[in-house]
Amino acid sequence: MPASVPVESDVIDPIETDPEQVVARIDIAETRAPSLGSAAAFPMLLVLLAGLAYSIYLFFRGAVDADAGDESGPMTIIAGAILFIVVFILFTSLAVISPGQTSVRQFFGKYIGTVRRTGLVLVPPLSIGKKVSVKVHNFETNELKVNDLDGNPINIAAIVVWQVADTARAVFAVEEYEEFIKAQAESALRHVATTHPYDEPGPGETSLRGGTDLVAAELAAEVAERVALAGLEIVEVRISSLAYAPEIAQAMLQRQQAGAVIAAREQIVEGAVSMVDQALTRLESEGIVDMDDERRAQMVSNLLVVLCSDQRTQPVVNAGSLYA
Numbered sequence: 001m002p003a004s005v006p007v008e009s010d011v012i013d014p015i016e017t018d019p020e021q022v023v024a025r026i027d028i029a030e031t032r033a034p035s036l037g038s039a040a041a042f043p044m045l046l047v048l049l050a051g052l053a054y055s056i057y058l059f060f061r062g063a064v065d066a067d068a069g070d071e072s073g074p075m076t077i078i079a080g081a082i083l084f085i086v087v088f089i090l091f092t093s094l095a096v097i098s099p100g101q102t103s104v105r106q107f108f109g110k111y112i113g114t115v116r117r118t119g120l121v122l123v124p125p126l127s128i129g130k131k132v133s134v135k136v137h138n139f140e141t142n143e144l145k146v147n148d149l150d151g152n153p154i155n156i157a158a159i160v161v162w163q164v165a166d167t168a169r170a171v172f173a174v175e176e177y178e179e180f181i182k183a184q185a186e187s188a189l190r191h192v193a194t195t196h197p198y199d200e201p202g203p204g205e206t207s208l209r210g211g212t213d214l215v216a217a218e219l220a221a222e223v224a225e226r227v228a229l230a231g232l233e234i235v236e237v238r239i240s241s242l243a244y245a246p247e248i249a250q251a252m253l254q255r256q257q258a259g260a261v262i263a264a265r266e267q268i269v270e271g272a273v274s275m276v277d278q279a280l281t282r283l284e285s286e287g288i289v290d291m292d293d294e295r296r297a298q299m300v301s302n303l304l305v306v307l308c309s310d311q312r313t314q315p316v317v318n319a320g321s322l323y324a
Helices: 019-025 038-067 072-091 167-172 177-193 212-230 246-285 293-308
Strands: 094-097 101-107 110-115 119-122 128-133 137-140 144-147 153-164 232-244
Touching (some): 038 094, 038 119, 137 177, 177 212
Antiparallel strands (some): 094 119, 101 110, 137 153
């Protein structure tokens, strides 16, 4: 039988989803675009306005001369039109950038740099710019319903404070960087919430309710890692809402109340035992009363009932003797 000939597959290999590989494929980073500040832009603006006015003058002057039969009229009109086109092209080299804004410049589709100057700026002509804000932004994620480490359903939300650090990646690496960071923040919040218990952490664990600062730092680190490929910087992440889901909230409230009651009872009993011990020790040391084991047990019982009872006790006076 003839040897099989390897056939080149038409199936395209799936794109790797490893974030580090994605970042490596993006061959772009923010650079400074060639630009001049207001000191050069304002004189250029005056020259262009003068050139625009002169081109309009030449156009109308040529039209008048042509109507008068002057042979130089058409040439004057052409000169005015050419001057008008040149001035119009040079007008594209002027850009106004507000404080807190940048201009990502492209020249016929090629990224040539980012302008971070503010005010009236002189940039390469025929380049187009997209304004990107580098101000600090913040948003609150939707309230997510997830299961914590113990499997209990909880509702959680967070506030994310962020800003654009690399304008080139923010514009070209992702489609819409604002929507991108919102989606990634919710994904990171869901993942972090499932790795911690809501309350009562075990050894070496951090609870969502008790370790808010640690959980917020972990969440900020994970969100920052996810949005790094888009050139975004995370300033702070804080949990804004945290509660058990409504279907188990009542049961968990009863559980917390029971825990609080047990803790209070333990403290009450500990204090009562200490008080009884002090009372017996003082009575015997000062010789106020001499008690045998039965009388001692009776006094301990009475004192514990008085000290540990939830309601006010009613004293009963024994006029007789403990012994028959």
